[in-house]
Amino acid sequence: MIDKQISPSKSQHSQADTVVDELVTAIHQHRIAPGTKLGEDDLAEIFGVSRTIIRASLQALAHQQLVEIKRNRGAFVVQPSIREAHEVFEARALLEPGLASRAAERATAEDIQLLQRHIEEEHAALAEGDRGKALHLSGLFHIEIARIANHATIAGFIEALIARSSLIIALYWRRESALCEKHAHHALLDALANQQGQAAEELMNSHLVDLHSALDLRERPKPARTLKEALGG
Amino acid sequence: MIDKQISPSKSQHSQADTVVDELVTAIHQHRIAPGTKLGEDDLAEIFGVSRTIIRASLQALAHQQLVEIKRNRGAFVVQPSIREAHEVFEARALLEPGLASRAAERATAEDIQLLQRHIEEEHAALAEGDRGKALHLSGLFHIEIARIANHATIAGFIEALIARSSLIIALYWRRESALCEKHAHHALLDALANQQGQAAEELMNSHLVDLHSALDLRERPKPARTLKEALGG
DNA sequence: CGATCCATTATTGTATACAACTTTGCGCCC
DNA sequence: GGGCGCAAAGTTGTATACAATAATGGATCG
Numbered sequence: 077m078i079d080k081q082i083s084p085s086k087s088q089h090s091q092a093d094t095v096v097d098e099l100v101t102a103i104h105q106h107r108i109a110p111g112t113k114l115g116e117d118d119l120a121e122i123f124g125v126s127r128t129i130i131r132a133s134l135q136a137l138a139h140q141q142l143v144e145i146k147r148n149r150g151a152f153v154v155q156p157s158i159r160e161a162h163e164v165f166e167a168r169a170l171l172e173p174g175l176a177s178r179a180a181e182r183a184t185a186e187d188i189q190l191l192q193r194h195i196e197e198e199h200a201a202l203a204e205g206d207r208g209k210a211l212h213l214s215g216l217f218h219i220e221i222a223r224i225a226n227h228a229t230i231a232g233f234i235e236a237l238i239a240r241s242s243l244i245i246a247l248y249w250r251r252e253s254a255l256c257e258k259h260a261h262h263a264l265l266d267a268l269a270n271q272q273g274q275a276a277e278e279l280m281n282s283h284l285v286d287l288h289s290a291l292d293l294r295e296r297p298k299p300a301r302t303l304k305e306a307l308g309g
Numbered sequence: 310m311i312d313k314q315i316s317p318s319k320s321q322h323s324q325a326d327t328v329v330d331e332l333v334t335a336i337h338q339h340r341i342a343p344g345t346k347l348g349e350d351d352l353a354e355i356f357g358v359s360r361t362i363i364r365a366s367l368q369a370l371a372h373q374q375l376v377e378i379k380r381n382r383g384a385f386v387v388q389p390s391i392r393e394a395h396e397v398f399e400a401r402a403l404l405e406p407g408l409a410s411r412a413a414e415r416a417t418a419e420d421i422q423l424l425q426r427h428i429e430e431e432h433a434a435l436a437e438g439d440r441g442k443a444l445h446l447s448g449l450f451h452i453e454i455a456r457i458a459n460h461a462t463i464a465g466f467i468e469a470l471i472a473r474s475s476l477i478i479a480l481y482w483r484r485e486s487a488l489c490e491k492h493a494h495h496a497l498l499d500a501l502a503n504q505q506g507q508a509a510e511e512l513m514n515s516h517l518v519d520l521h522s523a524l525d526l527r528e529r530p531k532p533a534r535t536l537k538e539a540l541g542g
Numbered sequence: 543c544g545a546t547c548c549a550t551t552a553t554t555g556t557a558t559a560c561a562a563c564t565t566t567g568c569g570c571c572c
Numbered sequence: 573g574g575g576c577g578c579a580a581a582g583t584t585g586t587a588t589a590c591a592a593t594a595a596t597g598g599a600t601c602g
Contacts, residue, residue: 090380090555116584126557127584135365139372147323148563148584163462170407170463229396230403233466323585349554359587360554381554381593 095123095133103142103153104215104242105208110155114143140236142243154243158293161244165288168237169281171230172218176264176280177273178225187224188269194220195261202258214257215242221268221280241287250292260286328356328366336375336386337448337475338441343388347376373469375476387476391526394477398521401470402514404463405451409497409513411458413506420457421502427453428494435491447490448475454501454513474520483525493519 102108119130134151137143143151156164179187194217201210215238222231260283267276335341352363367384370376376384389397412420427450434443448471455464493516500509 117582128556128558131584132365132368135368136372139369149565150584160462163460166460167462167466170404174403227396227399229393229400229470233400237462350552361586361588364554382595383554 091125091129092132092136095119095125095129096136098123099133099137100140100142100239101212104212104239106211106242106246107208108153110153110243110247112153114151114153116150140239142239154240155247156240156244158248160240161248161291161293162288164237164240164244165284165291168234168241169284169288171234171237172222172284173277173281175222175225175227175230175234176268177277178227179221180268180271180273180276182226183224183268183271187220188265191217191220191265191268195265198261199258210257211242211245214261215239217261221264224268244291248291248293250290323365324358324362325365325369328352328358328362329369331356332366332370333373333375333472334445337445337472339444339475339479340441341386343386343476343480345386347384347386349383373472375472387473388480389473389477391481393473394481394524394526395521397470397473397477398517398524401467401474402517402521404467404470405455405517406510406514408455408458408460408463408467409501410506410510411460412454413501413504413509415459416457416501416504420453421498424450424453424498424501428498431494432491443490444475444478447494448472450494454497457501477524481524481526483523 099108099114108114114134116127116130116134119133120127123130134143134145138145138151141154144154145151183191194213198210198213198217201207201213218238219231219235222234225231260279264276264279264283267279332341332347341347347367349360349363349367352366353360356363367376367378371378371384374387377387378384416424427446431443431446431450434440434446451471452464452468455467458464493512497509497512497516500512
C-alpha cells in the first residue's frame, strides 16, 4: 500500500508486498500492539508463504522503522521512545504545512472529492466505534495531501512519519482529549478546495501542534498481545 | 555504515550490512555508475556469500532508493530523473539549514575536530585526484552535521537524500563549475565552531543552492559500466 | 536479407534444509 | 530453598535446490 501510494506505476507486486500491506494496516489500526513479537514461523503459517517471504517483509518494515529486528532474537513492533515521539511530530510540523500549501495550489476537483470521501469514511468508522480504522484513515488523509502536493520525495518521508505516528499514538495518546481530528480535517479540506494555500499551511501547522500536545509524553508503555489473536489467521 | 551513523548502538551487524556498506560506498564514490545492473550471482561470487545475503542487501539499497528492483529482471543502480534531482535538493534545502543551526548550538570540541578531519581528508583526496572519494567524504560531512544536530529522525532523511544526491551528481554535474565545496565547508565549520547558529543556517542554505545550481538539469544520462570492472573482485 | 517463432540459456523468485544462536527448563550443588 | 550450569527445544541466520520468468540465439519462413 505504501509503495502504491507513492509510485502508482509499479503494479508488479510480489507476495512480500501483500504481507507488508497487511501488517502495516494491522499496525496502523492498532490490531498489533507495539512490542509484539512477530515470529517468522507464525507469520509464515498465517499468510501461507515460506519464511523467505516473511523475512523480506519484516526487513521492509524494519526499514520503515515499524519493527525492530534484533539479531538472532526476532522482529518486534517498535515502541517509540518519548524522544522519538517528539522528533516525529517536530519533523511533521516542519514538512507538512509546506506540503499543504503546495497541495492547495494543485488540488483538482477529483482530489477534493477523494479527500471528502476519506473524511466521510473516517466519520463512519468513528460512528461504528472502530477507532483503529478511523486512525488509519486519518493517516491516509495526510498521505493523500502529500501526494497531491506532487513532491514524491517529501511525500515518502511523510508516509514514514505517519506510520510511526500511529505507533506513537498507540502508546501515548491520552483519551481525555478526544477527536479534534474531525474539525481539523474538515477545515483543511475547505482551505484546499478554495485554493487558500496560506490558510491550509496554518491549519496544518496548528493541527499538528494539537496532535503533538494531545500526547501524554510522560507516562510509559502499555501491554502487548499475541499475534494470532490480532491477525485472526 | 549508514545504519551505524544513525544508531551507533547497533553493533550487531549481519553479513548483509557489510555488503550494503561496500556497495553504498562504491556508489557514492562513483565506482559503480547509475544504470549498472547488479546481478545476484555476480555479487554473491564477489563477496563470497550466498544469494540470500545479496538479495537482502539489494532490498535494503532499494529502500534507500539507490537501486531499483525490477521484478524478474534484477536490480539496477537508479538513474534519478531531472525531476527527482530537483526534489532531492529542494528537500535538502528545506531540512539541512535548520539542522546546521541546531548543530551550531550543540557541537562539542570533539565534533569540531571530527569535522575538521573530514575536511582535511577531503582535500587530501582531491589532491590525489580521487574525485569519487572526495565526493563521498563531502557527503559524510553533511551527515556528520545532521548527527551533531541530534535529531535522528531528520538525520535519517538527510542520509537518504545525500545518498541520492551522489547519484544525481554522477549524472548531472557540469564540470565547468569546480569545487566550491572547499570554501563552503570550511566556512560552515567556522560558524559551527563559533556556535553561530544563524550564520551556519545561512551558509548551509547558500551552499545547497550553489550545489543545486551547479547541476546541468537539462541534458540526459551517461553510460554504464560493468560490475567486476568497478568492484575489482 | 530480414523478421518472427521457438528452443535454449540465464537469471530471478520461492521453498526447504541445515547451522548457529538464544531461550527455557530441569537437575544439581551450595 | 535459591542459584548456577548444562542440556534440550525452539527460533533465527545462511546456504542450496528447485520453479518460474525473462533474455538469447538460431532456424525457418516470407
